[in-house]
Amino acid sequence: MTRVSRRTVVRAAVAAPAVVLTPHAFAQTDRRPVLTVAVADLPSVLEPALELNNVGTRVTYSLFDTVIRRDFLGAPDGGGAALKPHLAVSWQRESPRALVVRFRQGVKFHNGDDLTADDVLFTFREGRMWGANAQIPGARAFFGVLEGVDAIDRHTVRFRTRAPDVLMEQRLASWCSWIVNKRQYEALGMEGFGTNPVGTGPYRFVSMRANDHMTFDAFDQYWMGRPTARRVIFREIPELSARIAGLVSGEFDLITNVPPDQLQVLGAYADIEARSVVLANSHLLTFDATGPQTSDKRIRRALALSIDRKKLVDTLWLGRAVIPPSHNYPEYGPMFLENRSNPFDPERARALLREAGYAGQTITYRTMPNYYTGALDAVQIIIEMWKAVGIDARLQVVESFAQMQARGQQVGNTSNSTRFPDPLGALWISWGPNSSFQRNGWFAAEDARPFNEAGLALERAIDLPERRALFARMLDAWEDACPGTILYQPFETYGVKRRIGWRPYSFFFMDLRPDNLRFS
């Protein structure tokens, strides 16, 4: 690999204007390195709001910008929750139901267009984000509260909500607020845009091949400054051992999804480093209320109570994963409830099983082998823990979500992300009325009623003590119905070449902006 000295950077900077005029000279003068990232999976399309998941946002974060930026790196653990200007330079409340946002001037899209209020309105239009038949159903969880978005001038926009909403700023900093280019989107439609995206991010789309790779080039007119890598290639390498071997043998600069067992392996190489961060994402078990046995909430609660989470964390996660106090996280700040826990109580579990008349019927636990880090190991340990209280669970390894959620499932796994630091950005999105758990009846309607009442009230509440009380009610209802239970917040480990200066977030985004990617 070429080393980039300060002199070459200066030389490159001097040469930059010439580069624009003579594309051919580009290859010779651009001494910035290429960054190759091996990921476990790639999204199938790059319409940013359509791929709201770990796999999609990891990549789209480099192509698009959010309105407001959550300052993850403002905290030492990569989980900062402060908001700072990004595409928006400032924002202010007009009323509890309206937020006025002033956008940065001179921001360019990859196709040369200037960012204007038109693009913002297009991004947040009813038909895409929040209407009854919005193109992107998943977006309603973030922006369903909107009543309208209007342009005040070329760079100022007003977001109006139907009810008072204290979270609008957080929503605009979430992974659903990426601004898309109106001209490109209108020309190609949703599907075409998905394979030929145009945003304002530090890298612009060059090419992709399904199940193989995506290539992005530096967008030198990026408003935060010139990107530090000439090109970024995301390679899809589903096999963990191939990712690690590739990092070791020098083909990859950075790899994702390294399970804790492999830290020792990476530690054996002087030029490679493991960088870990506890994620704002929890692994959960789901209990299907439509299944035999798991239809009884006493049995569901017994399943949850008999898991020794500490032991799981100590063995599988080197003691470094975090067991959150229920579906309730310190990053909520004032909304965090202190007196909660995620108890391990095998005695209580046995009592509940007796009460429910459980007599050793088989309970089917379905899991995909590689989707969630460590899932296959965790499930085998959990089944042994259940055996200790008399539950007979049988493991069924499946290949897809569709198979996992097909009829006959009793226990499955899932993960819940904290999309923005508030119960409404986590518990409510994951388990609320729009979630698949409620729509499919796995979180049964009668169980969900008190949960939904509290949640709907929380959506409209603005007073903090009232909001805390409503959140507590929601959490009580969720724990009582027990449609699922949290195992732990895993830590995500990236394997990185030591010479690459890059810090991970506590979320899936990979920040490759010039302020967080350096080569030495």
Place this chain on the structure above:
Amino acid sequence: MTAVPLETARRRGDRVPLDILLCLVFLGIVATIALCAPLLAPYDYATQNLTARFRPPVFWGGEWQYVLGTDNLGRCVLSRLLYGTQISIAVAFAGALLGAALGIVMGLIAAHFRGWIDDVVSLLVDVQAAVPTIIVALAALAFFGNDLVLFVILVGMHGWDQMARQTRGLVLAARAAGYAEAVAQIGARAPRVYFVHVLPNIAAALLVQVTLTFPATILLETSVSFLGLGIQPPMTSLGQMLGQGRLFLLNAWWIALLPGIVIFITTLSVSLVGDWLRDRFDPTLERHGER
């Protein structure tokens, strides 16, 4: 039949050569394990000891509690190796028997009826030969989902085409020799003629054929399980142990290398013994070797 010139009279003495003897001893051990793994294994294959993960084998500085060390969940590698061998051999053996039975029946049908039925069977053989079994197996597991019985059937599909070809040729040759016709003329019915009079005469040759396809059957089972699609946890097999264990090559090599070595020596032994049997008993057998 392919006109492959054969080296004749190789190893035709009565003494069993040393290498073959070693192979036979090893295969004897494997067969014993396959038959009574539960009696031999110190632990159950799924018993975890989470405080004893990644323990090395005795000869690598470990303790006698776990002779061949433990894996990532603190399970005894020796026990898993024994159970894994049992499963792998059982699946491969069941598959090989199934394939042989199917092949023999198809070959008999083709040889007996001749005419268009013969043509249909030969077309089926061509279709089978046109798609490598591992691809058929992966596709079928995708279509139907993972299932042990299906998996055994898929493994059994391997090699039936060669068996059918072989049987048909041998039966036709036997008929040409005349004794089948002779028996038939006394009034015996066709199945009886074939199963009582023809099969025993060609049994040795067919047995050798089974031996020749068996290593490929083992490799098929282990390959598919290695890819994570055959035998599923908590059940284990040699291929699955290797597939899961290769993640730990750098920090716990024994998890992957030990099952790999067992697979290797087993296929090697069966191949060598198969070759030896062929040369000894049936020099006319076509030499497809392993496909």
Place this chain on the structure above:
Amino acid sequence: MALFLFRKLARALLTLVACVTAVFFVLRLAGDPLASLLPDDSPQDVIDAYRVRFGLDRTLWDQYVSYLAAAVRGDLGLSFRDGRPVAEVVAERIPATLQLGLGALVLALATGVPMGVVAALNRNTAIDRLVMAAAVFGFAMPIFFLAILLVFVFAMQFRVLPSAGSDTWAHMILPVVVLAAATAGKVARYMRTAIVDILGQPYIRTATGKGLRRFAVIAAHALPNAAIPLITFLGFELGTLIGGAVVTETVFAWPGIGRLLVVSVGQRDLPVVQAIVLLVAATMVTASLLADIVLAWLDPRLRTALGSRGWASS
């Protein structure tokens, strides 16, 4: 020869049609394709719409005929994963697999043939036993085991060779060696047997008797004769190579057909899986047709034997 060609061609086509038919009926046997495509709770009108779109509302025979017609046109449907035409998804992976497969074939022949010749010429000596031991080792070694051993040694311990992807020539080394090992071992055994046998033939003995140099005799007589069984063998061996490519491409993250198959099986992308099965069948049938033609051309006596019945073709 024309009749022979016609027969072989007809036979190959028949085999292909049988393969397509088998895949079609196995797919239908596997249950409702919509069950794996649509979520469990899909509304009835959505299910109906898909039924019409995939033609599932028509009779089985109608479906079969239109499926056959579409397959002939190369129209294999759309990938479930990203909605692109399957033909396109599969086609873009072909070059990588060809590169790997041809590389392995060349390497296998380049090592296997000389090994076999050397062993045959030094029959029953230590050299023979050594070479043959290496050959047996090659084909008894499970391909996935060899693959991870080589990755472990060359990529992770000594860090001299890349192990994932296909960016440079160096990337080819490990996967090609892994894929070639088994075939090379078998080629060596084949060649040894063939040469030993030919050396025993009267005409070769006569030739050596006339004082021609041994090497010249082998080059002029033995090798061409050995080529005939070798070609037959390679026709079979193609299947091994394709099967081996599945494992090799997975271990080495090689962006070819084999890895696409494993990924598609994992994602239940049935149209892609089905297309790959048909592609492999077409390749194998074509290869065996070519092998037969080459054989018939090399040795006209084989034409009657090869042409008579399907059974004889292999």
